[in-house]
Amino acid sequence: MPSLNHSRCRVGWLLVAGLWFAGPANAGELDPKAISIKLPDQIDWVANPGGSETAVLVGDPAKPGLYVVLTKWKAHHNSQPHSHPNDRFITVISGTWWVGTGGDYQPDQLKPVPAGSFVTHYGKEVHYDGAKDEDTVLQIVGIGPATSTPAK
Template sequence: MLKRLLLLLPLLAGPVQAAEPDPRVLSFRLPEQIPWGPVTANGNQQSVLVGDPAKPGFYAVMVRWLPGHMSRPHFHANDRFITVLSGTWWMGTGPRFDPGSTLAVPAGGFVTHYGHGIHYDGAKDEPTVLLIVGEGPGTSTPAESK
């Protein structure tokens, strides 16, 4: 038995090479390969992962909010499902913009934005990254009361 183990030892100690997955089975991007768009006037960046949020059909995007930026009250035509990947995301509801009344959702939290529900959101003290999935088109309609 010991002799067999000694014969296997060189095989176990040799270099391990990771196999490339079959591209017909799966695709992946490492964090440094995710293409982020430019920073918008709202202070966020977007990376489209799957689909096209401007067209009908399923989409998945990541949104990175920069600290100190929030959207103004708005709504989306369709439900959206959001997971906070990093940072803290701050949310408020209703047509009156009041960042002081927002609720903090930490990394790991999950939120559903129901279609036509007026809300506003963003990051306060730290960058925040979200994963948003939904059915397009993912329109955003301003709804702020002045």
């Protein structure tokens, strides 16, 4: 007679196999009132003059309120020293992001921030950033308006 644990194991595998064979083909449609999905080819990227591209995911960075954007720094492009009025919360999605602080632009002093890292840019503090040898994608979350003030 099989043990209780053996029977549970067999039942568990049957459930897994049933889910595997049922697969996505039999999955119901998602309720658009409950969830919204944008696949990578549905995200609209806009080129910026400084060598980056931006995709707004949530909100409007030009207006007051929460926003979420993706920023893609193209290889060999950096910003000049600047600040933002509010804190910004950044996750490095891919590539290596290079960052510096202070009003004296020193690209040879940039520090690497690898993919998977989380960074806070504090409001009104001067920094500069960009990409060296590879494109870098960031997710930036903040409270707008997301203006940028050049350092003097």
